[in-house]
Amino acid sequence: MRKIHPDAGMPDDTDPGLRRLSLLTGVLLAVLLTAFPHIALDRWGVADPLAALWLLWAMVAGFASGFGALPAWRPLRLAASSQACLSALVMAVLRMAGH
16 A cells, blocks of 8 residues: 555655665765764855755755655655755755865
């Protein structure tokens, strides 16, 4: 039996491989941000809040998508999806590459 989202009425056909990858991304970002918090700094050593926002968003979306704890409200579900995890990670990498 497939799980149905309450407000969409569509079956949840999330690829388990993508969910595992999202969970791995969330775990790696959690470890990385705990062990090396200076990755969210710019070249002058000042905190870069936008880079930190993108990294934390990717981490939270990775955990939510990986564990399958997606909210029922559609905008939050989209913000916590595997695609949002990947998008936030790409935006963080692009932001940090500009330092």
